[in-house]
Amino acid sequence: MSSAATRLERRDSTKFKTKLQLLLVEDNADDAALLLHGLRKAGFEVSNSLVCTAADFRRHVKDELPDIILADYNLGEWRGVETLEILRSEGLDIPVIMVTGALGDVAAVKCIKDGATDYVLKDGLARLPEAIRRALLDKQERALRHQVEDDLARKVDELARSNADLEQFAYVASHDLQEPLRMVVAYTQLLSERYRGKLDENADKFLGYASEGAMRMQVLIKDLLAFSRVGRNGGASGAVDCNAVVDEVLQALASAIQESGAVVTHAELPAVWADRTQVAQVFQNLIGNALKFRGKEPPSISVQVEKADQQWLFDVTDNGIGIAPESAENVFVIFQRLHTRTDYPGNGIGLAICKKIVERYGGRIWIEPRAGSGTTFKFTLPARADDRIEVQP
Amino acid sequence: MTAVPQLLVVDDNPADVMLVREALAGSAHHPEISNVEDGEEAWTFLNRGKKYMNALRPDLIILDLNLPKKHGQAVLADIKSTPDLCRIPVVIFSTSQARQDIVRSYELGANCYVSKPGNLTDFFSAIQSIEKFWFNFVNLPPRGE
Numbered sequence: 032m033s034s035a036a037t038r039l040e041r042r043d044s045t046k047f048k049t050k051l052q053l054l055l056v057e058d059n060a061d062d063a064a065l066l067l068h069g070l071r072k073a074g075f076e077v078s079n080s081l082v083c084t085a086a087d088f089r090r091h092v093k094d095e096l097p098d099i100i101l102a103d104y105n106l107g108e109w110r111g112v113e114t115l116e117i118l119r120s121e122g123l124d125i126p127v128i129m130v131t132g133a134l135g136d137v138a139a140v141k142c143i144k145d146g147a148t149d150y151v152l153k154d155g156l157a158r159l160p161e162a163i164r165r166a167l168l169d170k171q172e173r174a175l176r177h178q179v180e181d182d183l184a185r186k187v188d189e190l191a192r193s194n195a196d197l198e199q200f201a202y203v204a205s206h207d208l209q210e211p212l213r214m215v216v217a218y219t220q221l222l223s224e225r226y227r228g229k230l231d232e233n234a235d236k237f238l239g240y241a242s243e244g245a246m247r248m249q250v251l252i253k254d255l256l257a258f259s260r261v262g263r264n265g266g267a268s269g270a271v272d273c274n275a276v277v278d279e280v281l282q283a284l285a286s287a288i289q290e291s292g293a294v295v296t297h298a299e300l301p302a303v304w305a306d307r308t309q310v311a312q313v314f315q316n317l318i319g320n321a322l323k324f325r326g327k328e329p330p331s332i333s334v335q336v337e338k339a340d341q342q343w344l345f346d347v348t349d350n351g352i353g354i355a356p357e358s359a360e361n362v363f364v365i366f367q368r369l370h371t372r373t374d375y376p377g378n379g380i381g382l383a384i385c386k387k388i389v390e391r392y393g394g395r396i397w398i399e400p401r402a403g404s405g406t407t408f409k410f411t412l413p414a415r416a417d418d419r420i421e422v423q424p
Numbered sequence: 425m426t427a428v429p430q431l432l433v434v435d436d437n438p439a440d441v442m443l444v445r446e447a448l449a450g451s452a453h454h455p456e457i458s459n460v461e462d463g464e465e466a467w468t469f470l471n472r473g474k475k476y477m478n479a480l481r482p483d484l485i486i487l488d489l490n491l492p493k494k495h496g497q498a499v500l501a502d503i504k505s506t507p508d509l510c511r512i513p514v515v516i517f518s519t520s521q522a523r524q525d526i527v528r529s530y531e532l533g534a535n536c537y538v539s540k541p542g543n544l545t546d547f548f549s550a551i552q553s554i555e556k557f558w559f560n561f562v563n564l565p566p567r568g569e
Contacts, residue, residue: 220544
């Protein structure tokens, strides 16, 4: 921003020296002449109109759209400070500098509060050129900031739309792809069942490959659908008790836990502000992975939590085969697998879905580097705003 | 049930209709399977219009949702709001597993909702289960009433 501001200043200081469209709100012609003289001497090439009633002011300001307004405070029947009200009602952003005789502190503060950019006393006119420069610079900076904000808002909007488009595409594509693929699967299976042994040995093998491939594609498409559904479904955020969710997940994984002799422990868990099904999915995928990628020892898995700002920071740690540090980012990419299907079955969708869910609620998920074996996943989910008061000391 | 059970399959995908026929090829009931390929045709069939003048009233309807001309749910709504037809059990048999499709179908009076399974074994077993359930265990409404 600082380089932009410098550029602005340079450009403006040259511009000021050439031209200044001025609207003077002043009922004293001598004061007006004196003021203009001062400005010309200071290097401004001034063109101006002079008004002293509200009606004139309204008309001129709309027609001329001046760079700046210099307004006397006391105008007999009218007060220069009321120009501010008119500008507001016309939706115009033009800096107003009050140029006035004696103005008490209280009145001065009120002018600034009402929106005047500055005020200059008539016996201190030497300060006026600088006040004008500053006012114009401020305005330009304001305009620039607005533009940057608008650009940003538009980009955010575009990004959201393109994300939504992409999700829509993934959804439609995967949904519509299922239908013809179902035919391929069913009929290659029918073929291989009905004609097994009736063609030659190769034919049986070929049909087997075709059928396997088609079925694998079916699973991929289902996964892609599930992935694209993260953004489409849920979103019904509410307080979700993670204790209940994790207990349900453990129940769902009961046979895998029993079979592997795993010990899964969890701390007293908080409520998070999210969609219940999606929170369950995150825990299920992480704990499920910990069970799947186990080492020689029976799995020991623990779920811990701590408070971090307005979020809960969860920690799922296991004593499994671990993940090499260089793969710590990759594992969250959709369809990314670190092992062969023979070693560990799966399609590389679980962690991608975890990431998408967590990020959907403004959280983050990552693998904590650690010494020794095992893996630690950390992720954050939003706490309810009012939880903070109860929990923080 | 003494007469041959009549099964109407409303589905525009001939490959699926063929799979239904294959699944029921060895069935004990030997149901007579009729097929119409779009929603309007289904309505004509059920009302014995045009070429279906002599069509028998089906004992069971297997209805796909994504149909040309008239959506399966519209066909379902019409069946269930027609006194003459509303007693015929309708099995929705669709690829869609979308919650709103399932809920809406039951709201409209579907007798059950079955998603088309992705592989042959499950597809056969779904169709065979439907047939066995409705033609073995269920007391269907008497014919011609």
